[in-house]
Amino acid sequence: MASGGTPELAREQPSLNLLKRPLVVVLLVAVVVSVVMVTRALRLERAPVSTAEAPPLELDQRRLCERLSRAIQIASVSASEPSALELGRLEYMADYVVDTFAPLVEQLEFERHSRSLVFRWSGTEPELDPLLLLAHLDVVPVEQEALEDWTLPPFSGEITGGFIWGRGTLDDKGSALAILEAIEHLLTDGFRPRRSVIVAIGMDEEIGGSEGAAALALQFEEEGLEPYLILDEGFAVLDGVIDTVPGLVAGIGIAEKGAIDLELRVELEGGHSSMPERQTSLGVLAKALSALESEPMDAEVDGVAALFFDELAREMEFWPKLLITNRWITEPLLLASLESSASTAALLRTTTAVTMAHAGVAPNVLPEVATASVNFRIHSRDSIDSVMEHVRSVIDDPRVQISVMGEPWESSSISPVEGPAWTLLETTIRECYPGVQVAPTLVLGATDARHYAGLSKNVYRFNGIRLGPEDLSRIHGTDERISTRNYLEMIRFYARLIERA
Ligand SMILES: [Zn+2]
Structure with missing residues (x-):
């Protein structure tokens, strides 16, 4: 029986093995690939970061929010062919900043151009490359048909329910005033930066910035200015916007389209x-x-x-x-x-x-x-x-x-995600937004920063506004608003950045 059965089995086995072999190979490959994939996924962990929180600033919330509110009430809409009324409002916007921040106008170097304002705070070590902070004070118009969708009139600047409401709160009067408030706070405190700080505020960003940022960039280039870090609006702290990532994500724009x-x-x-x-x-x-x-x-x-x-x-x-x-x-x-x-x-x-x-x-x-x-x-x-x-x-x-x-x-150059300027920015964000995850990203819209790109390789776009899923449409859209808490947080962020620079 045994001798009779064995040859038959022996004849069958090789053919069975031949049939099985590709399957085994496929299975083996699948197992190896799966193990590699899972290992790669599991190996990726959160980078260890310092959890130190920036010390709080003593800020007069009511006064600061009211100063932003009054800026929002000025309908400084930019238009490519502005009427006398529109020009007048832009002028008035600039006047408001000059009056409100009189201590800065007096104690720093101040220049007023037709479409921009420049403040220069010279550091104790003026030979160091300066910090260049950018923002703009012009806003996009509100469509007549959209007016009735607004909970409060777009230029009311009303402070209610924990928010300052109106066109420009997120884009970009919030940043412009937060930068100036941070400097005023530090000045009052007797602080003097090591590195000079230059604030360049455009008044025509929404229509391309050709007379504001572009003209200023040219002037800075002629002066031989090579900023250590250029920071503009462009990206924010996302709160629950990316559904696969829990918690806060700060995107730093390292390039723009x-x-x-x-x-x-x-x-x-x-x-x-x-x-x-x-x-x-x-x-x-x-x-x-x-x-x-x-x-x-x-x-x-x-x-x-x-x-x-x-x-x-x-x-x-x-x-x-x-x-x-x-x-x-x-x-x-x-x-x-x-x-x-x-x-x-x-x-x-x-x-x-x-x-x-x-x-x-x-x-x-x-x-x-x-x-x-x-x-x-x-x-x-x-x-x-x-x-x-x-x-x-x-x-x-x-x-x-x-x-x-x-x-x-053309799209901008891509700024580095390492080096002292990047680290300064990344660390400051972590200190001011505890628990935040910081990621480099691409800015989809255009900012004034593109005009300054020739001055430094370290051009970044981040301004500390917090955006939840329903806030993305408020920028250039209906019911633009910023929480009073977030506005104070932005002031702290800019102050901390200047302190650390
Ligand atoms: Zn803007």
């Missing part, structure tokens, strides 16, 4: 709508716009976005952490997940936004000319040229004329 507006124009024969060609100018334009929307530029988790998510992953739950720490294998999954939200997708690619369109005069007349504008926010890996090339190849229709509107700008 560029921008370009393109006009698409189609001119075809007009006439009566009863005898149309297969496509009207509007139809051709619509097809081009639709193509641009369905073929956005490439998205990748690299550069600044990779730094951001790698840092955040330290605090994430297991599954998202697994996904982020194993990008070598999870990239497609991670991309799909991040691209599902507009705010994270914008970190990964140059965005395409169709913003305006005009065509036609009557329902029964063929439109001769159809135009549309498309706004692109240029990611660090792309350029004005690569956007143009992408648009031409996606539209691929000679009937669509493509031209550049206004003045586009």
Whole structure:
């Protein structure tokens, strides 16, 4: 029996093994990959950081909030072609700062330009490179149709329910006044910085900053100024905004996107709508716009976005952490997940936004000319040229004329995430916002900082405002407000930064 059975078994076994071998190999590989992935995820822990909290400042909350409130009540809206009234309000805004911060005007060096204010506080060691703090006092307008959605009128500056309400509280009068209040507090305390501090406040940031920040940057360059650290608005302390990360996250903008507006124009024969060609100018334009929307530029988790998510992953739950720490294998999954939200997708690619369109005069007349504008926010890996090339190849229709509107700008350079300037900023944030996680990030909008980029490699964007999930839409939106507690926290942050610098 044994001798009879064995040869048969022996004949069968090799074929069985052959069948099994690929499966075993696949299983083995899967086990090894899983172990590597889990190990990588588990190995990533929160970096050990000092938990020392900055000493509190004795601040007169009521007085400080009222001074910000009065600044909010001045509707210093900037417009590209301002009326006499609008110009008058901007002037009045500057007058208000000069009057309110009289001790600074008297005791520091002060310059008033047509679209900016500069305060220079010379340090005890003037040979050290200065700290350059930026902010702006102009605001975006409030749409007439949105007025009724506001809980309180946008320029009321009312202080109620623990908040100061109104346009400019978050963007960016809160920062401008917090910086000046911090300096006034330190001055009164008899403090004198080692490193000189320069505060440059623009009055036209919302319309590009060409007369404010750009002119000042040129002046600073001629003076040979090389700031140790340049700090502007641009990113904030996020509180519960990223649902996979519990607790506070302070994003420091180490780069910002560029921008370009393109006009698409189609001119075809007009006439009566009863005898149309297969496509009207509007139809051709619509097809081009639709193509641009369905073929956005490439998205990748690299550069600044990779730094951001790698840092955040330290605090994430297991599954998202697994996904982020194993990008070598999870990239497609991670991309799909991040691209599902507009705010994270914008970190990964140059965005395409169709913003305006005009065509036609009557329902029964063929439109001769159809135009549309498309706004692109240029990611660090792309350029004005690569956007143009992408648009031409996606539209691929000679009937669509493509031209550049206004003045586009490239994405900024990327500031370092190490070195003394970064450490100064990071440590100050940790001291002022206990328990916060600090991560470098990409600023999606534009700030005045881009004009100063040639002066220093250490350009950072962070201003200490706290934003919860429902606050993101308040910037340039309805019911802009800042909590009185947060405003005092910002003053403390700027004061601490100056002390430590
Ligand atoms: Zn702003």
